[in-house]
Amino acid sequence: MSHKQKLNIIVILLVILECLLLAPTIAAHAASPSTNVYEQRTIHNLNGIGKYYMGREIAQVMGHTGAGWLERPNREAEEQPSKIISVLNLKPHDVVADIGAGTGYMSFRIAPLLTAGKVIAVDIQPEMLDIIEFFKKEKNISNVEPVLATLTDPNLPPASIDLALMVDAYHELEYPQDVMQGIIKALKPSGRVVLVEYRGENPFIMIKRLHKMTQKQVRKEMQAVGLVWRETKNLLPQQHLMVFEKPNTNS
Template structure:
């Protein structure tokens, strides 16, 4: 029986090489696409929604009926809100997004120092309160933005600072929200996250409405953010800065 002794032609070798290079390219591209952390369903606590993200149960959203709590007279003493604003190091040319702005407590404290504040809410009732406060204060550079639970509706690359005060732990779609927030930031943009310290049991806030620095960093870094610095000197909260 005669054996087949034909050698591969140059054309065959070129084809094989192209297939090999294509396979390697697809493998490299796939390796760079990290799969976002998944949500899980679990036991629902009294103030939670039974949905978990990276081991943390997501808290229920505070409704507009609780708006008065945002303007409580003792808030400055409890949270040192003036120190928070100073730590933001605001600049006159900045566009700032205050996500979960509520009544505009922080929006109107930042407005005199920046070009524009985008007050983002998912409740129209909160935006109505925001704009009513603006008329009363005669401040015109705070703009209302009605977002959704998955999209803050911010301009791509058009925001210099995103402020999240006691709201991130209530995002029921944190993956989608953080992805959209990251896309909204300018090349030098940052996120300033303010949350009650889960590390301190003496702080009189329900545990589900607290967030530890370690947990915050784990979640943000999983979505592509880079930790920059943490301000730990506030009475009840920490202020954590992330870069895109």
């Protein structure tokens, strides 16, 4: 083999290696047959955890050190979260679960509307719940209840909530099917789930790919746990707002 041929082989190998690094969603090996709904892969996106659910890689959780991002002053201008609240059709006695509540940004904006109800602010990070407790005292809002969840369980009583809201949170759930099953049990008959996610269909939305979701993917995953899609509102600058409902089996 000539020196030139050896160089060509080396170049080809380097190109193959680069392609593998730039295509993180390619599996390192075929998944072994399993009844498990999750698949672990060794080659994955740097912003993912290497676990896949229904063809989607799960994103890394934004830790409590990112609390400042949630409370940034320009969030209303960028995302217009007040529009989310305006279309939730909340009633004064409703019980709303803010899943992945973080600092309680949405919780504390919803709570004043629930004059006879409350917001259950659910998160897996105790540090986030500490921030919520701090804001409860600072804002003098008593109807926000922090709840520590686990990776697989939102820790909500059966038939206890009217609405579960997830704003930019669902894509980070490490066990999405398990958590959704827990949420469905916690919903009252005909209770709603509202998911807000950055639009994965739009490559020009400058959010990391794994922190965006397409409407098609969300609807597929919600259908898998028995939720019924009701509507998608594209009233937000960068996000889908998708409404699902728990079937009322008593009707």
